Amino acid sequence: MPKRVVTRGKRAPSSAGSNRKAPRFATRAAPSRAAAALDDEDVDSGGSDDEAQKAEQEAVAAAAAERDEAEASETPDERRVRLAKEMLSKMDDAARARKAGQRREDGLRLGRDEEEEADGDVVAAELEVEALRRDGKFVRRCAASLRQAGTPTAGQVRMLRGVRLSPTCVALSPDEAWAYCGCKDGAIVSWDLCGAGSRLTLPPDRSGTDGTPRGHKSDVLAVAVTPDGRSVLSGGRDGRVLVWDRRSSRVVKALMGHRRGVTALALRRDTPSAELYSGSADRCIRSWDMEQLAFVETLFGHQEGVTALDAIGEQLVVSASEDRTIRLWKVAEETQLLFGGGASPIDAVAMLTPSAFVSGAQDGSLALWSSMRKKALASVRVAHGRGGAETGGGSPCWISSLASAAYSDLLVSGSCDGHVRWWRADEEARCIEPVGSTPLVGFINGIVMAPSGSFAAVAVGQEHRLGRWFRVREARNGLAILPLPKCVHAPPKLLSSLAGRSRKMRAPWEESAEAALVSESDEE
Secondary structure, three states: OOOOOOOOOOEOOOOOOOOOOOOOEOOOOOOOHHHHHHHHHHHHHHHHHHHHHHHHHHHHHHHHHHHHHHHHHOOHHHHHHHHHHHHHHHHHHHHHHHHHHHHHHHOOOOOHHHHHHHHHHHHHHHHHHHHHHHOOOOOEOOHHHHHHHOOOOHHHOEEEOOOOOOEEEEEEOOOOOEEEEEEOOOOEEEEEOOOOOOEEEEOOOOOOOOOOOOOOOOOEEEEEEOOOOOEEEEEEOOOOEEEEEOOOOEEEEEEOOOOOOEEEEEEOOOOOOOEEEEEEOOOOEEEEEOOOOEEEEEEOOOOOOEEEEEOOOOOEEEEEEOOOEEEEEEOOOOEEEEEEOOOOOEEEEEEEEOOEEEEEEOOOOEEEEEOOOOOOOEEEOOOOOEOOHHHOOOOEOOOOEEEEOOOEOEEEEEOOOOEEEEEEEEOOOOEEEEEEEEEOOOEEEEEEEOOOOOEEEEEEEOOOOOOOOOOOOOOOOEEEEEEOOHHHOOOOOHHHHHOOOOOOOOOHHHOOHHHHHHHHHHHO
């Protein structure tokens, strides 16, 4: 602390008869003993504070250096134990904060022992659910609750306009604040769902130049958002996958390789991951690393164009094709499982768990599949009824889109019959049962469920996403938001709050041989 300077003095008396000016201050008087003691005390306290602060900084630096040295010398097993303890400590803090918020809402007070017991129960339940989810054995039963609470009605649907031609696909940002729709005019329209519904358009490329692409030259058929929410991914009929910077609304990079239109994009829905899969009409599925913006590998197998993709689980992706088959790809093992062989091309697919998924075909049928059986567990024929003269003249309504809540039994499907239909798809019971429907006129070209389960976003258009065979003139192009009751909402996860959005979360038990390899390289 700086020394406090105390100035004491008396005003010099002025002389009436003297022409010389008196000095402003007289000579400083000798300080009293009390003042001197006060000054000495200030100097001593300032010095002690500086020394204490310096000693504290040195102690912090020494502790950090000791911790770094200990981490550098620890074995992979010790590192896993340390990370596990840190994660459990953070989960305890998060659980404690959640309980405090609930008590403030409910006006309850718990004792200290009760609080610690409640926090331990929450953390234990979270870890158990995460372990079951990793093994593919966890299923959240919410379809029956939705049946009791009631599906969204026409009056609850929120419509967002601003699309010139029919939207073909829809995606949500990780924080569920923005929704993105790809359109047939080559543009990508986004809406602010938290505000007043303001929109932003990523324009198509009409320049015709061969330089850096500024957009798609034709229909946008697929759209996705990276886990960090900073980049928007789009696939178009021009065969390119474009990476957009959300803040500048410009193309960062074009991922080339497909020879025909890109019809589907898929990112892992259950956990933030850098794995991107793109499906195309050239019968190929390409894998990309979004951290490096680089191509990884190509998956071959389909005999016709790929129409839909979905991904849940570690390096698992399911694909639907016009060749009437569905394939479950185990990318890490470089294997694939073949399903289907029906009488109609398949236009939509959605994964419920890593071992169960549902397909929708052009003959209007829904089918529930398991990775353990080659035949369908259950099916529903003509799930959306038959269309009128303007949509096929009495033929079954095509299943144009499917979506599901990850690790649940709730499924939602769309067609052109004027309804969004909700289903219960249960792998254990081997059944697909109707839950309810929501009136919505037009072609349902895309559906996405919010990760929180609070709503579903639906892309509605006058035409089918892949062609212009039929037209529903009374439909309005736009985005529909369907709110869901609280019984369907997914409980917030403690682990998700600890994971970074830009990369896949690694639990301590997932600290694999990578740490061992790093340790061995350091020793060498």
